[in-house]
Amino acid sequence: MDCSSCRSLYELEMVKRKNLQCSLSEEQQRRRRFQRICYRQKQALVNNNAKIQQLKKQLKASQAKEKKGNKLLKTLKCNPILLESMKNFRINKNARRYPSMKYTATCQRINSGSAYKNLRAAGVLCMPHPKSITRWQQSVTLEPGCNLEIIRRMSIIASGLQERDKLIVLLIDGMALKPTIGFHAKSDFFYGLPNDGVFKVNEENDTANLANEAITIMARGVGTKYKQTFGYFLANTTLSCTRQQEIIEESVRTMFKIGFIPVGIVMDQHPTNVMTARAIGVTVDKPMFDIDGHPVLFFFDAPHLFKSLRNNLFNKNVLFQDEIVSFQHIRELYKMDISKMPRLVPKLTQKAVELPAFSKMNVKLATQTLSGTTAKAINTYVELQCLEKEVLPTALFIELFDQLFDVFNSRFKFNSAKLLFILFNCQFMISFSFMNILYIVYS
Structure with a gap:
């Protein structure tokens, strides 16, 4: 073989080698490219798995939030005050109405005006302005005498009480008033004149003798915290003992009729009250009287x-x-x-x-x-x-x-002081011999 042929073969071999090296290089590049693609896809897969886990957590939190929201919505639908408050928050304050909130807001403001002011300022509930409550109260007409609407509501309360919780004491007390006279346009009525709750066809009202005393009557639970004023009377100086006796008898019969059990009358030592006690038959030996066969104890106010x-x-x-x-x-x-x-x-x-x-x-x-x-x-x-x-x-x-004093000031069912127990199940006695009376104390 001559030199030219060898050279040609060498060159051909070199070309083949070069082509082979190029092919290897391209293959390596494709392999690296493929590895990079695989790495990216693997990283993307890891990221996707992390996103899926995060989305699952978000979905779980969203479902829990939705469940809580549905529960809250269910509670909200069952609570008309909260539902009404949320509706009122979205509308103009001059267009707000409070049919469900009216009773709650009125009771809260009567109990404590400052507490109501702070509760309203907190913004938790949309509550009416105090002037609105005053306007609602002014629309209620409370005439002298026993109020039938209050007595009707007392009968509803009495129907849900246990027998022992129906025991009440009637409290009668008076307070001084500043004599004045005015006119209530809405009811077309002059106020400030004496009125004992009995309508008289030919009533002679003397503006020189205005009402200067108000007598109120309240029912107070013996073993409960229940108390409710259900009547008032206006008088010049005082009511007569005859009229006061009629009020006591009428009130006791009314309380029995609506379901309560009045067991006592408590009054202060005003001379008219002393005369009334004598008129209804109360004595030192018998400090009680009967109304329709029901014994009712009579007490002068211990304080x-x-x-x-x-x-x-x-x-x-x-x-x-x-x-x-x-x-x-x-x-x-x-x-x-x-x-x-x-x-x-x-x-x-x-x-x-x-x-x-x-x-x-x-x-x-x-x-x-x-x-x-x-x-x-x-x-x-x-x-x-x-x-x-x-x-x-x-x-x-x-x-x-x-x-x-402790005997007549007992308020609790259990107390460390024996004489401050409320009255039930006679267990011991204390004798006040200097008054010639045996006081039976219950505990």
């Missing part, structure tokens, strides 16, 4: 009796078990205790001892003065020989009346 006791003791000495009880002993206790630290009777103040103007009307001062703490302090200072033994009858007198 007022306690205040009267303190006022009498302040003015005069009392003979108790052949011993002298004097308010001067309480003054001596105050002079002895005021310089001590700590004090045995911190609530016994100078005002309670001296009783300046209008202090005699304060029941709180009377209970703080004639309290068990005062009696114990007197006994303590006698034991320490800081006070004479002649003050001991005063301590016993105060302690007995403090126990008696």
Whole structure:
């Protein structure tokens, strides 16, 4: 083989090698490109899986939110106040109406005006303006006498109570009014004149004798917190004892008729009330009266009796078990205790001892003065020989009346003090022999 042929073969071989190298290079590039594509697809697959997991979480959260929203919507549909509030938030304030909110808002504002103001300012509920509530109240006509609408609503409440929760006491009390006369255009009615709730065809109204006292009657639960005023009467000076007796009898019969069981009448010591008690047959030996065969107990208001006791003791000495009880002993206790630290009777103040103007009307001062703490302090200072033994009858007198006040001031079913239990299931007795009366205390 000649040299030219060898060269040709060599060149051909070199071309083949070069082509082969090019093919290998292209194959490597295709392989790298394919690897890059696979890597990208793998990364995309990983990212897609992460997105799928995230979307699943979002879907789960959305379903939970939807479930919660459906539950809230169901609750909202069952609560007309919330539904009405949401509707009112979307409309102009001058176009808002409150058919469902009216009762709740009125009760809240009557209970506490400042609390209602804060609740409305919080913006949680769309509530009416206080002026709107005042306007609603002005549209309600409450004429003197027993209000039939209130009594009708009381009958609905009584129908849902247990037998023991139907026991009530009727409270009758009066308050002074500033004499004035006015005209209510909507009802075409003059107000400010005496009115005992009985319509008279030829009623002679004298503008010189305007109403200066209002007498109200309230039902109060014996073992519950229920209370409701259902009537009022206007009088010049006071109602007559005859009319007051008629009101008591009518109220007791009405309460029995609507389902309540009145067991007592409580009044203060106004002279008319004392005359009324005598008129209905109440005596010291028989402190009750019958209405249609139902016995009803009669009580004078215990806080007022306690205040009267303190006022009498302040003015005069009392003979108790052949011993002298004097308010001067309480003054001596105050002079002895005021310089001590700590004090045995911190609530016994100078005002309670001296009783300046209008202090005699304060029941709180009377209970703080004639309290068990005062009696114990007197006994303590006698034991320490800081006070004479002649003050001991005063301590016993105060302690007995403090126990008696607790008997008539019981409010709780259970209490650490035995005398503050509410009345049920007679278990023990305390004898106040100095009054010749055996007081049966229940616990």
